[in-house]
Amino acid sequence: MEVYHFYSGGKDSSLSAYILEKMGYDVKLITVNFGLLDSWRYAKETAERLGFKHEVVFLDKIILEKAMEMCIKDGHPNNAIQFIHERALEEIAKRENVERISDGTRRDDRVPLLDQRKTRSLEDRFKVQYIRPLLGLGYKTIRELTEKLFVVEVKESEELEKSDYEVELRHLLREKGIDPLTIFPRRHYQSRVLGWRLGEPF
Amino acid sequence: MEVYHFYSGGKDSSLSAYILEKMGYDVKLITVNFGLLDSWRYAKETAERLGFKHEVVFLDKIILEKAMEMCIKDGHPNNAIQFIHERALEEIAKRENVERISDGTRRDDRVPLLDQRKTRSLEDRFKVQYIRPLLGLGYKTIRELTEKLFVVEVKESEELEKSDYEVELRHLLREKGIDPLTIFPRRHYQSRVLGWRLGEPF
Numbered sequence: 001m002e003v004y005h006f007y008s009g010g011k012d013s014s015l016s017a018y019i020l021e022k023m024g025y026d027v028k029l030i031t032v033n034f035g036l037l038d039s040w041r042y043a044k045e046t047a048e049r050l051g052f053k054h055e056v057v058f059l060d061k062i063i064l065e066k067a068m069e070m071c072i073k074d075g076h077p078n079n080a081i082q083f084i085h086e087r088a089l090e091e092i093a094k095r096e097n098v099e100r101i102s103d104g105t106r107r108d109d110r111v112p113l114l115d116q117r118k119t120r121s122l123e124d125r126f127k128v129q130y131i132r133p134l135l136g137l138g139y140k141t142i143r144e145l146t147e148k149l150f151v152v153e154v155k156e157s158e159e160l161e162k163s164d165y166e167v168e169l170r171h172l173l174r175e176k177g178i179d180p181l182t183i184f185p186r187r188h189y190q191s192r193v194l195g196w197r198l199g200e201p202f
Numbered sequence: 203m204e205v206y207h208f209y210s211g212g213k214d215s216s217l218s219a220y221i222l223e224k225m226g227y228d229v230k231l232i233t234v235n236f237g238l239l240d241s242w243r244y245a246k247e248t249a250e251r252l253g254f255k256h257e258v259v260f261l262d263k264i265i266l267e268k269a270m271e272m273c274i275k276d277g278h279p280n281n282a283i284q285f286i287h288e289r290a291l292e293e294i295a296k297r298e299n300v301e302r303i304s305d306g307t308r309r310d311d312r313v314p315l316l317d318q319r320k321t322r323s324l325e326d327r328f329k330v331q332y333i334r335p336l337l338g339l340g341y342k343t344i345r346e347l348t349e350k351l352f353v354v355e356v357k358e359s360e361e362l363e364k365s366d367y368e369v370e371l372r373h374l375l376r377e378k379g380i381d382p383l384t385i386f387p388r389r390h391y392q393s394r395v396l397g398w399r400l401g402e403p404f
Contacts, residue, residue: 001346019221022221022224022225024347056313107318107321107337118308118310119340120340124360129342131338132337133335134338136307136333136337137334138321138322138325138331139327141333145226148203
């Protein structure tokens with residue numbers, strides 16, 4: 001039972017990868033990149049430390065450019081992030097060999113989040129199962145589990161050593177002469193998963 | 203990390219118990235009963251076959267009677283089932299020693315289902331984590347996992363060898379001279395988990 005799991009190297013996508021593996025799936029991690037930055041390498045490094053198979057999937061830069069336009073028009077990144085994630089899910093779901101896709105969406109997330117209609121539409125159009133192991137977990141539960149499982153590094157930094165959509169989106173904004181801080185809220189801290197706290201649990 | 207998991211002996215609550223155990227929780231199964239029937243014994247038997255700790259929690263019959271009145275007024279059982287489940291969650295959540303509660307709510311369920319507001323209210327009022335391992339899983343995913351994990355018996359029957367709220371609610375309606383079929387949809391088949399397909403997976 002293979003599952004293709006969207007992976008950023010962060011706590012949520014690492015915790016959901018752990019749960020999927022424990023549920024008996026053959027977990028294949030996927031990090032999406034648009035070819036602007038090598039920000040995918042943080043996710044790849046963490047995936048290797050955790051012992052998961054990992055693949056970088058390069059998507060068309062047009063998606064990121066369209067997302068950037070949405071950002072600028074809206075003055076906030078929510079619709080843009082939602083747009084990128086929906087396109088990314090579709091790109092993987094449409095692959096011939098893919099039967100199951102997954103991500104780290106949490107109960108308390110607002111974006112990216114597919115509602116019931118979009119979830120069923122994705123599953124029906126591409127004949128896939130879309131699995132979200134954290135959707136029924138609140139932030140306290142997720143915090144307790146990640147603290148128990150992972151060594152996490154917290155840094156005070158605007159620089160994102162991360163592999164999520166935001167990194168390249170900020171970069172593209174800067175390239176167009178737009179300060180990302182006019183669109184994204186300021187981040188004081190960022191966290192990164194460095195490895196298992198007590199060795200590989202599988 | 204103890205979790206008190208609402209358990210009916212059915213496929214959903216068995217699958218979610220499995221996932222919780224795999225996530226590293228110390229799983230305590232709970233079956234709610236109102237003292238009318240010994241329908242809890244189906245859940246207890248299945249819990250024992252699967253190797254989980256199990257406890258029957260007897261709740262005040264007033265809850266069931268109020269639910270019955272809702273059934274009769276509405277002509278369908280949805281609000282009644284929702285009402286019972288909310289009261290049951292609160293009864294366990296309010297216990298001194300309980301930090302985590304859980305149930306088998308699925309992505310495609312309509313009742314019982316706590317929305318975001320009710321979920322957060324439950325967690326805040328009783329200082330608990332409310333965990334729903336199946337909330338991010340669709341019916342195909344759940345079917346695939348349960349078929350892989352469990353030996354399931356399917357019977358053509360109106361008689362429910364089950365330990366869910368419906369059994370005692372139907373009984374109470376019959377006691378009052380009301381045919382449950384005027385309120386509940388007719389069930390042609392019912393399924394029961396009989397044990398692990400490939401031995402205990404822990």
